[in-house]
Amino acid sequence: MTHLRMGLIVGLLVAAAPSWASEVVYETGAPTGFFTPFSSSTTPGTKFGDSGWFGTGGSPAVQVTSFRLGLAVFGGGADVPAGSTDIVFTFNDGDPSGLVFGPGTELYSTTITNVTLPAGLPTQATYFDLDIPIPAVLTSGGFNNFGFSIAVENFSYDGSFGFQNRGNFNNLGFYTNNASEFTPGVSWSLFAFGPSDPADIANFVMQVEIPEPTSLTLICVGLLAITARRH
DSSP: OOOHHHHHHHHHHHHGGOOOOOEEEEEEEESEEEEEOOTTOOOOOOOOEEEEEOOSSBBBBOEEEEEEEEEEEEEESBBBBEEEEEEEEEEEESSSSSSSSOOEEEEEEEEEEEEEEBBBBBSSSEEEEEEEEEEEEOOOOOOOOEEEEEEEEEOSSSEEEEEEEEEEESSSSOOOOEEEEEOEEEEEEEEESSSSOOOGGGBBBBEEEEEOHHHHHHHHHHHHHHHHHHO
């Protein structure tokens, strides 16, 4: 009987495995514009970033599993062939500058090599997404602040590169009107694209995912049941 019950529990867990999905907790929505500050003349070490939060002030800490970043390239008046770059990505506890909210402590960093930059058009941006796995990184709880920044290395592209911008309210989560920039040899600073119009805010397009709560609960209950039967 013990083996039968354990088999049923394990079977339920295995059957539920396909539903071990991620829950989207922060999502800006569709882009309304673009901001492409990186080019072949960008000073090495320059960073641009943004931040937000998805808690209510009393939310528990959660593990972030993935980060989808909306990116853009622009030809700047000419057709530009496809190119490539390495992207240095950091994930932070709050805004990476530490000037908006949260301490900005670096929680995770990775370099994504040889990212393809699509061909750029003369008068309009070309959009694409970059999915970044975030292994074993916990938020601090409370408001669950987060932030990120990117820098480029080995940049090989004749146009400019940067971010999709969302000049409107988020679908999920909360944001400020400011993004952040790190200038090597100077410091971090904040900026927006205009004084008050929502279309002018610096809110880069992104999506944050965490493990689905129902899946985590099912796993824990199953493991506890197996442990109880063994004793």
